[in-house]
Amino acid sequence: MDKKNILKNGLLELFLLGELSPEQERTVHEALKKDSDLMVQFRSMEADFERMAFENALKPPATVRNSLEAALTSKEIQTPVRTLNISNAEGSRQKGRFMLAASLAALSALSTVLMYTQWQRAKENLQVLQQQTSGLEQRLTDVEKKYEDTTNKYQKINDPNVTPLLLVGNEKLPQGRATAYVNHTTKEVVVNPQGLPALDKDHTYQMWADVEGKMIDMGLVPTDRDLVALTYIDKAESLNITIEPAGGNDHPTVENLVSNIIL
Amino acid sequence: MKLLNNDIQLIRQLQDGDKRALLGLYDKYSGALYGVIFRICSRKDLAEDVLQETFLKVWQKIGQYDADKGRFYTWAYRIAKNTALNAVRKASPLIQTDDLSVYDTKAQETPVDYSEFNGLLKKLEPQHQKAIELVYFKGYTHQQAHKEMGVPFGTFKSYVRQAVGKLREMYSKELLLLLLYLEIFVNG
Numbered sequence: 001m002d003k004k005n006i007l008k009n010g011l012l013e014l015f016l017l018g019e020l021s022p023e024q025e026r027t028v029h030e031a032l033k034k035d036s037d038l039m040v041q042f043r044s045m046e047a048d049f050e051r052m053a054f055e056n057a058l059k060p061p062a063t064v065r066n067s068l069e070a071a072l073t074s075k076e077i078q079t080p081v082r083t084l085n086i087s088n089a090e091g092s093r094q095k096g097r098f099m100l101a102a103s104l105a106a107l108s109a110l111s112t113v114l115m116y117t118q119w120q121r122a123k124e125n126l127q128v129l130q131q132q133t134s135g136l137e138q139r140l141t142d143v144e145k146k147y148e149d150t151t152n153k154y155q156k157i158n159d160p161n162v163t164p165l166l167l168v169g170n171e172k173l174p175q176g177r178a179t180a181y182v183n184h185t186t187k188e189v190v191v192n193p194q195g196l197p198a199l200d201k202d203h204t205y206q207m208w209a210d211v212e213g214k215m216i217d218m219g220l221v222p223t224d225r226d227l228v229a230l231t232y233i234d235k236a237e238s239l240n241i242t243i244e245p246a247g248g249n250d251h252p253t254v255e256n257l258v259s260n261i262i263l
Numbered sequence: 264m265k266l267l268n269n270d271i272q273l274i275r276q277l278q279d280g281d282k283r284a285l286l287g288l289y290d291k292y293s294g295a296l297y298g299v300i301f302r303i304c305s306r307k308d309l310a311e312d313v314l315q316e317t318f319l320k321v322w323q324k325i326g327q328y329d330a331d332k333g334r335f336y337t338w339a340y341r342i343a344k345n346t347a348l349n350a351v352r353k354a355s356p357l358i359q360t361d362d363l364s365v366y367d368t369k370a371q372e373t374p375v376d377y378s379e380f381n382g383l384l385k386k387l388e389p390q391h392q393k394a395i396e397l398v399y400f401k402g403y404t405h406q407q408a409h410k411e412m413g414v415p416f417g418t419f420k421s422y423v424r425q426a427v428g429k430l431r432e433m434y435s436k437e438l439l440l441l442l443l444y445l446e447i448f449v450n451g
Binding site for chain 2: 009010013014016017018019029033042043044045046047048049050051052053054055056057058059060061063064065067068069071072117120121124132133136139
């Protein structure tokens with residue numbers, strides 16, 4: 001079963017909740033092993049559910065822990081102890097010293113275990129925090145980059161020197177719309193192609209500038225972007241969009257002209 | 264995501280037969296598991312028994328735990344849920360043969376309001392919160408839960424999927440805020 005089906009049918013959630021049949025469990029487990037992206041999604045879901053469970057935790061009474069401890073101890077196998085052959089009085093003194101030494105050793109062992117546990121907890125928290133920080137740093141960099149791109153785009157189309165031009169589709173493309181933002185001061189042109197219908201993979205939109213009757217290539221206009229930067233052409237009298245073979249054409253196919261605007 | 268170091272050590276110790284390691288896992292996970300068990304059982308005495316039985320099963324079955332298949336908590340959660348559901352079925356009044364008055368008295372002793380939820384779960388839309396409550400905290404199957412909510416099966420599955428997505432979004436945001444606070448706190 002592929003990732004799409006697993007996600008579509010909510011099998012990850014059912015896998016986590018233990019609601020799948022053994023056969024389905026095996027299938028999902030195999031898919032998780034093969035698809036790292038799916039595995040990341042499952043691990044995130046596990047972490048979220050675990051966190052939710054901790055947020056809604058209830059403190060059980062201490063009697064349960066005591067009872068569990070007693071159950072474990074009652075099943076402990078007693079370690080054989082070698083008996084020392086000593087007299088009663090001597091034995092009693094030896095026993096007292098032994099008990100004192102044993103108590104000190106136990107105290108020392110207990111404090112070592114406590115310190116070790118604390119140390120391990122601190123290490124574990126630090127490791128988790130480092131992993132999370134590194135992931136978040138990457139995300140922050142991505143967000144900053146996106147923000148910078150968006151700001152640039154926004155500045156390009158909101159400059160007071162920019163003239164926005166709406167290119168409306170002709171009878172060959174009645175629903176088509178594109179907005180060109182021309183800045184004659186900085187000599188830049190960007191186009192928002194979102195209103196142009198997507199073409200098949202063998203064709204592309206291409207924009208041309210008409211200069212004294214000659215059509216000059218300004219560049220391709222892919223429809224999968226928000227804004228497309230094109231070549232600014234001096235003394236252009238009109239902007240024209242044609243449909244051309246994928247990769248673009250050296251000369252415009254005039255019969256495939258779908259929109260134009262006089263400047 | 265890797266299992267936490269401390270968990271790995273405790274699990275290894277337990278797999279090597281060190282029963283004391285079970286208490287370490289108990290200290291960490293018993294609260295979260297008891298939260299689920301209590302909400303399924305709705306009865307303090309039964310929930311306490313189920314919690315103890317759950318950890319005894321963890322001890323007995325720890326050899327079957329495979330970290331590649333999921334986190335320790337997820338594995339223990341499934342054991343807890345199934346143990347609690349079985350216990351509730353056995354204790355059902357329909358097939359109860361013991362003196363019911365004993366249980367009635369004990370039920371009145373329950374001091375905790377388990378119907379209230381905490382954390383980010385509370386911030387979900389009511390239908391999403393209910394869906395998670397039923398399948399995660401009450402042990403309903405998806406088939407039972409959609410009937411309980413009175414919505415088509417497909418709609419219910421969408422609720423669960425949307426709720427999972429919302430939780431992911433909210434926990435990520437909260438983590439980002441926490442790190443920002445930490446950054447401000449550390450760097451002044």
